[in-house]
Amino acid sequence: xxxxxxxxxxxxTRCINSGARTLTLALQEQLxxxxxxxxxxxxxxxxxxMCDKGPILVVxxxxxxxxxxxxxxxxxxxxxxxxxxxxxxxxxxxxxHLYNRFFRVFGDENFFGKQMRIALxxxxxxxxxxxxxxxSLRGFExxxxxxxxxxxxxxxxxxxxxxxxxxxxxxxxxxxxWKFTAAQKATPKYVICNADEGDPGAxxxxxxxxxxxxxxxxxxxxxGYAVGASKGIVYIRAEYPLAIRRITKAIEDAxxxxxxxxxxxxxxxxxxxxxxxxxxxFVCGEETALIHSIEGARGMPRPRPPYPSVQGxxxxxxxxxxxxxxxxxxxxxxxxxxxxxxxxxxxxKGTKVFALAGKVVNTGLIEVPMGTTLREIIYEVGGxxxxxKKFKAVQTGGPSGGCLPEGYLDTSIxxxxxxxxxxxxxxxxxxxxDEDSCMVDIAKFFLEFTQNESCGKCTPCREGTKRMLEILVxxxxxxxxxxxxxxxxxxGDTIQKASLCGLGQSAPxxxxxxxxxxxxxxxxxxHEKRCRARACTNLVxxxxxxxxxxxxxxxxVCPVGAITGAAKKLHVIDQDKCVxxxxxxNACKFDAIVKV
Amino acid sequence: MPTPLDLIKKKRAEAVSRIIxxxxxxxxxxxxxxxxxxxxxxxxxxxxxxxxxxxLGLTDVYLSQKGCAGRCNLEPTVEVIESGKxxxxxxxxxxxxAIQIIERHLxxxxxIQEWVID
Numbered sequence: 279x280x281x282x283x284x285x286x287x288x289x290x291t292r293c294i295n296s297g298a299r300t301l302t303l304a305l306q307e308q309l310x311x312x313x314x315x316x317x318x319x320x321x322x323x324x325x326x327x328m329c330d331k332g333p334i335l336v337v338x339x340x341x342x343x344x345x346x347x348x349x350x351x352x353x354x355x356x357x358x359x360x361x362x363x364x365x366x367x368x369x370x371x372x373x374x375h376l377y378n379r380f381f382r383v384f385g386d387e388n389f390f391g392k393q394m395r396i397a398l399x400x401x402x403x404x405x406x407x408x409x410x411x412x413x414s415l416r417g418f419e420x421x422x423x424x425x426x427x428x429x430x431x432x433x434x435x436x437x438x439x440x441x442x443x444x445x446x447x448x449x450x451x452x453x454x455x456w457k458f459t460a461a462q463k464a465t466p467k468y469v470i471c472n473a474d475e476g477d478p479g480a481x482x483x484x485x486x487x488x489x490x491x492x493x494x495x496x497x498x499x500x501x502g503y504a505v506g507a508s509k510g511i512v513y514i515r516a517e518y519p520l521a522i523r524r525i526t527k528a529i530e531d532a533x534x535x536x537x538x539x540x541x542x543x544x545x546x547x548x549x550x551x552x553x554x555x556x557x558x559x560f561v562c563g564e565e566t567a568l569i570h571s572i573e574g575a576r577g578m579p580r581p582r583p584p585y586p587s588v589q590g591x592x593x594x595x596x597x598x599x600x601x602x603x604x605x606x607x608x609x610x611x612x613x614x615x616x617x618x619x620x621x622x623x624x625x626x627k628g629t630k631v632f633a634l635a636g637k638v639v640n641t642g643l644i645e646v647p648m649g650t651t652l653r654e655i656i657y658e659v660g661g662x663x664x665x666x667k668k669f670k671a672v673q674t675g676g677p678s679g680g681c682l683p684e685g686y687l688d689t690s691i692x693x694x695x696x697x698x699x700x701x702x703x704x705x706x707x708x709x710x711x712d713e714d715s716c717m718v719d720i721a722k723f724f725l726e727f728t729q730n731e732s733c734g735k736c737t738p739c740r741e742g743t744k745r746m747l748e749i750l751v752x753x754x755x756x757x758x759x760x761x762x763x764x765x766x767x768x769x770g771d772t773i774q775k776a777s778l779c780g781l782g783q784s785a786p787x788x789x790x791x792x793x794x795x796x797x798x799x800x801x802x803x804x805h806e807k808r809c810r811a812r813a814c815t816n817l818v819x820x821x822x823x824x825x826x827x828x829x830x831x832x833x834x835v836c837p838v839g840a841i842t843g844a845a846k847k848l849h850v851i852d853q854d855k856c857v858x859x860x861x862x863x864n865a866c867k868f869d870a871i872v873k874v
Numbered sequence: 875m876p877t878p879l880d881l882i883k884k885k886r887a888e889a890v891s892r893i894i895x896x897x898x899x900x901x902x903x904x905x906x907x908x909x910x911x912x913x914x915x916x917x918x919x920x921x922x923x924x925x926x927x928x929x930l931g932l933t934d935v936y937l938s939q940k941g942c943a944g945r946c947n948l949e950p951t952v953e954v955i956e957s958g959k960x961x962x963x964x965x966x967x968x969x970x971x972a973i974q975i976i977e978r979h980l981x982x983x984x985x986i987q988e989w990v991i992d
Contacts, residue, residue, distance in 0.1 A: 389944070389945065389991075398944075400941075401941045401942055401943065401944075402907070402940050402941050402942055402943025402944065403940060403941075403943075404940065404941070405938045405939050405940060406939075406940070406941045407939070408893075408938075409889070410889035410890075410892050410893050411889075411893065411938075413882075413885055413886050413889035413890075414886060414889045414890045414893055416886070417886075418882050418885070419879070419882050419883075419886070421878070421882075422877075422878040422879045422881065422882035422883075423878075423879055425877075425878040425879075426877040426878045426879040427879070481911070484909075484910065485909055485911070485941065485942040485944075488909040488910060488941050488942060489909060489940070489941020489942050489943075490941060518910070520909070520910045520913070521910070535885065542878070543878035543881045543882060544875070544876065544877075544878060544881060545878050635946075639947075640945070640947060641946045641947045642944040642945050642946045642947065643942055643943075643944035643946065644944055
């Protein structure tokens, strides 16, 4: 493969003022002149923090940083570095100190080119079990800055101004939550980090804590200062032993360095954090259920209001945010709300972390600016669909979200666009589905999950999801009845409207969104008893074609003896005996067995 | 009376000097991915290979673990950073590849192109 380069142009305010934007134009002109347009990508980044040397260009791979670049330098950079592969020593900034380490993750241009890392800025860069690594990358500087320069009111105002919204899924403005909690007179107050990640296929919070637990600790301390709390609790599920170990160590190390505990950094602010382990109930990710669980009660939600910001843990004002939200806080305070607002869209600021999974070449943990489209994520960051298969849908938001078909690929990633398209942002699960998957089956999978995890407190969720699941099961078994789709819609609508908490209110989403976007698949299952993806086993028959050489491999693996045939003769499957286990299909080396 | 900001800057300087004291300025730095997913893919074995090589006398190498950088399908990953050269990221590293990376790349400066993530 021809070497490709990725050029990052710093688009921070000061670089723009010193002419960064004309550089982009000059670059494009030079790339065209050398016929390099297809081999070089140009991306813009937020302030890279080297304002005194701006405008800044970074050429990857290699993270060669060019400073004080003028339009006149561009032809030379393109000619020398990109054509002759000789980095230009004259303009390169020779700083191999610790702060520049984060550039190296961009070396992998195909995967990282469209990404921007704020919450995950240190993930995969630092040794997560070494506080020194975090400190060396301006760790705890945001907390120190807050304690030195800002009043709690100013901190709340800064977070509010940043436009940061809750990354746990619902997208409630973080600053408002902080303001409400700060306004309460009752004491003591509490700060909670919700690390009870439970969506199937989601691993954002686990990776974030495992990669950089310190930023969560710092974020929570800032939150404590802002709302007037002296105690923080990390509620994390017990299934995450490594994440638990690392955040426990991060808390201990911070304490040993005087960054937690009494009189932090010589100020009169005191704050400490303890860990509570969750037993793995999905509903405990809901804030009121989570609070009950910490109190030692059964993890069940309760009606809101009163919201936790007024009456939370032990009836006291409580500020509760998700891991990713906390991880953003130090950056918001360090680089300022004004900078943070430059990333993202009108109503969704900053970036979002996604766990990209399913039928996509590069599965992985990614962080992209809000406003990136689904197409860019799946085809550029994700590298497209493997094995030449056709894209069918993308599922966002896990069991609370929906499936979006091809027509929605240009939807931009932000809270409002995804909701308008009929899905949700959610906590960041993103599963790509190709033509081999059946949408009814997918809906059934997610509903089975929420049905299992329903706490049983309110009837619509407890009974409604059960009835919906029964209907889905019968549809996939080929026993669907006319009117089932309408029944699902009616039930789904009722559950959404009448359930107590987010689990129930969102549980029908996977079903309703697949009905909306893939209604014909439901109809085929019900009326024609046909599954176009050939995923619903009861609707599939296995047949042996002319390609059969009579090797007998299928006959030997068949657990019910449904396959007969003499050696070197065409074999036959007895459809009455066949249990559709698929073992013959997997055993055949000649592609002679087909699903019809 | 120093402000919290003064104190944290002092702490940072101390942290940097401690990291340098551990050999950060070695000509080669090796990072092994050690998140749950990487460990599940076998990175503990890989880490042991590097640790053993250092205990047996491999010099001028700074070894560190790191968290998940996101390349799930290519784990375990190992990153080699050499001053003045492009960083090299290896994917799907197992014990054997780790030994090869030590012998060919770390000792002889030869990048093993076919395992590089690009």
